[in-house]
Amino acid sequence: MHWADVAAEHLMKKGNEHVLATAITPSGPIHVGNLREVITTEAVYRALKDRGAKAKLIFIADTFDPLRKVYPFLPKEYEKYVGMPLAEIPCPCKQHDNYAEHFLEPFIHVMDELGIKPKIYRAYDVYKEGRYNEAIKIALDNADKIKAIIEKISGRDLPDDWMPFNVKCEKCGKLYGQIYEYEYPSAKYRCKCGHEGIIDLRKSLVGKFPWRVDWPARWKIFNVTFEAFGKDHAASGSSWDTGKEIAKQVFNYEPPMPLVYEFIHLKGKGAMHGSTGVAIAASEAIKILPAEVLRFLFMKYEPNRHIEFDTGFSLLDLIDEYDRYERIYFGMDEKIAGMKDEKRVYELSQPYGVKASSPIKISYRHLAIVAQIAKDFDEAIEIIKRKVELKDYDETRLKERYEKIIYWLKNYAPKEIKFEVKKEMPEMEINEKEREFLNELKAGFESIEWDAEKIHTTIHEAAKKVGMQAKKAFSLIYRLFIGKDRGPRAGYFLQSLGKKFVMKRIDDALNA
Ligand SMILES: [Zn+2]
Ligand SMILES: [Zn+2]
Incomplete structure (x- = not known):
C-alpha cells in the first residue's frame, strides 16, 4: 500500500x-x-x-x-x-x-x-x-510546569525567570519583552532595548509563544x-x-x-535550507518541472527517504521516469522490478485528478531538442507532428512542457545540452574523406523514409562504406549543423530539422 x-x-x-x-x-x-x-x-x-x-x-x-x-x-x-x-x-x-x-x-x-x-x-x-488567548492564560498559569518539561526533555537549562511568552515591546516593536511579573490579565515586562511596561494579555498581538x-x-x-x-x-x-x-x-x-x-x-550542495541559500525556491521548481512531476518526486519515495533534487541532467531523468509511470498507468508499458504502488503514485501525482487519457507522446529530452530547433511553440508542434499524431490535450500539455523547457534551458540546463542551429552553412574546411562520406550520406538519405532510426543507421553505413570512424562522421554532422563537435542524438536531431534542410546543408557542404 x-x-x-x-x-x-x-x-x-x-x-x-x-x-x-x-x-x-x-x-x-x-x-x-x-x-x-x-x-x-x-x-x-x-x-x-x-x-x-x-x-x-x-x-x-x-x-x-x-x-x-x-x-x-x-x-x-x-x-x-x-x-x-x-x-x-x-x-x-x-x-x-x-x-x-x-x-x-x-x-x-x-x-x-x-x-x-x-x-x-x-x-x-x-x-x-x-x-x-485561552492558551496564553493556561500557559502562563502553568509556566513552571512548561519550564520543567522543556528542561527535562530537551536537556536545556532555561533562565530562572523564563516565561513561555515573548512580549512585543511597545517601544521597539520587537518580540524581545521578557515577563517578570504576572497576574492575569496583566503582565509586567522588560525589553532588551531597556523599555519596561505592562500589557493586558487579553488584548491582541501583545506577544507570542515561543515555538515549543x-x-x-x-x-x-x-x-x-x-x-x-x-x-x-x-x-x-x-x-x-x-x-x-x-x-x-x-x-x-x-x-x-x-x-x-x-x-x-540539492545535488552536490547538501540539505536545502532557506537561511543558507542552499535551496531552490518552490516557485522556481514549478517553472522548470510540470506540476505532476514535482508531485511525483515526493509521491514516489517514502517520506523518510532523502531526496536529491537536481536542476541539471537528472531533471530529464526524473521526467522520463514520470512518463514511464504514465505509460504503465495506461497499460502501455511493463512495470519495472522494484516499482511499488505505481498506479497510486501516478494518481497522487496529479494536481487535479487524472486528466490525461493516454501517455504523453514525446519525451522531455526530445522536446528539449525540438525547443532549440524551433523558433516558437507552433513550429515545435509542427516538427513533433512529423513524427507523432497529437490531440488537443497533448498540445495543451506540450505547451506547458515547452515553456518549462525554454525556462530551464535559459536558466539551469548544463551547457552540454545546449546548441544553436546554424541557419547558414558555417565557415569550415571539408577534406576529401569527408566529401566522400557526405556523398555517400546524401545518396543514402535520398532513398530512406525520414525517420530517426533510419537516419542513424544510414550515417553508420555511409561512414563504414568510406572507411571513416563513426565518431568522426557524427562530429562532422554536428559541425555542419551546430558548429560544435558534439550534439543531441543525431537521428532524432536530423529528423527534427527536416529532410529538406538537411539535404540542402549537405549540398552546400559539397559545393563549398
Ligand atoms: Zn523594546
Ligand atoms: Zn514584495
Whole structure:
C-alpha cells in the first residue's frame, strides 16, 4: 500500500474526522524542501478523503514569527527589523503588504498549481483575533510546569525567570519583552532595548509563544490530528518531544499523529535550507518541472527517504521516469522490478485528478531538442507532428512542457545540452574523406523514409562504406549543423530539422 494510504488507515482507526496541519515560516523564499511538508500532508488528506473521512487541510503561515537575522538575500538596512514580527516588516519589493506576504504569495501560487488547496491561516491574524488567548492564560498559569518539561526533555537549562511568552515591546516593536511579573490579565515586562511596561494579555498581538509552546497550543486551537514535519523537529529532545508533553499535561490535548519526513538535498550542495541559500525556491521548481512531476518526486519515495533534487541532467531523468509511470498507468508499458504502488503514485501525482487519457507522446529530452530547433511553440508542434499524431490535450500539455523547457534551458540546463542551429552553412574546411562520406550520406538519405532510426543507421553505413570512424562522421554532422563537435542524438536531431534542410546543408557542404 502507498505510504499516504497507510497513514490514512492509521488515522481512520482513531476516528472519521481529521484536521491535517502544515506550517511554514515565510522568512525567505519558500523552497523545494518546504514543499515536502505540504505535498506529504496533502497526499494523506487525499487518501483520507478517498476513504470517505471528513478531513480538513490547513496551512498556517507563521507570520508572527520574528525576523531572526539579515539573510544574505536582504538589504543591509533590514538590520533594524531583526526581532520584529514578519507581518510588520515592509516587503523588500514594495509590492506586497508586508515581508511575510512577499514570500508567501509566490508559494500559495505554487500550491495552487500543484492542486493543493488548504485553508490558509496567518498566525499573525490568529493571534490578532484572540484565538490564542485561552492558551496564553493556561500557559502562563502553568509556566513552571512548561519550564520543567522543556528542561527535562530537551536537556536545556532555561533562565530562572523564563516565561513561555515573548512580549512585543511597545517601544521597539520587537518580540524581545521578557515577563517578570504576572497576574492575569496583566503582565509586567522588560525589553532588551531597556523599555519596561505592562500589557493586558487579553488584548491582541501583545506577544507570542515561543515555538515549543506555540506548536502544541495550535494543535488544540485547530483540533489538529495529523502533522508531518521535518526530522529537525523530531530529534530526541526536540520540539516534537516537548510539544507532546506540553499538549498532554498543560493543554489537556492528545497530540496529533506525526509523520516525519527527510530533508531534500540539492545535488552536490547538501540539505536545502532557506537561511543558507542552499535551496531552490518552490516557485522556481514549478517553472522548470510540470506540476505532476514535482508531485511525483515526493509521491514516489517514502517520506523518510532523502531526496536529491537536481536542476541539471537528472531533471530529464526524473521526467522520463514520470512518463514511464504514465505509460504503465495506461497499460502501455511493463512495470519495472522494484516499482511499488505505481498506479497510486501516478494518481497522487496529479494536481487535479487524472486528466490525461493516454501517455504523453514525446519525451522531455526530445522536446528539449525540438525547443532549440524551433523558433516558437507552433513550429515545435509542427516538427513533433512529423513524427507523432497529437490531440488537443497533448498540445495543451506540450505547451506547458515547452515553456518549462525554454525556462530551464535559459536558466539551469548544463551547457552540454545546449546548441544553436546554424541557419547558414558555417565557415569550415571539408577534406576529401569527408566529401566522400557526405556523398555517400546524401545518396543514402535520398532513398530512406525520414525517420530517426533510419537516419542513424544510414550515417553508420555511409561512414563504414568510406572507411571513416563513426565518431568522426557524427562530429562532422554536428559541425555542419551546430558548429560544435558534439550534439543531441543525431537521428532524432536530423529528423527534427527536416529532410529538406538537411539535404540542402549537405549540398552546400559539397559545393563549398
Ligand atoms: Zn514584495
Ligand atoms: Zn523594546
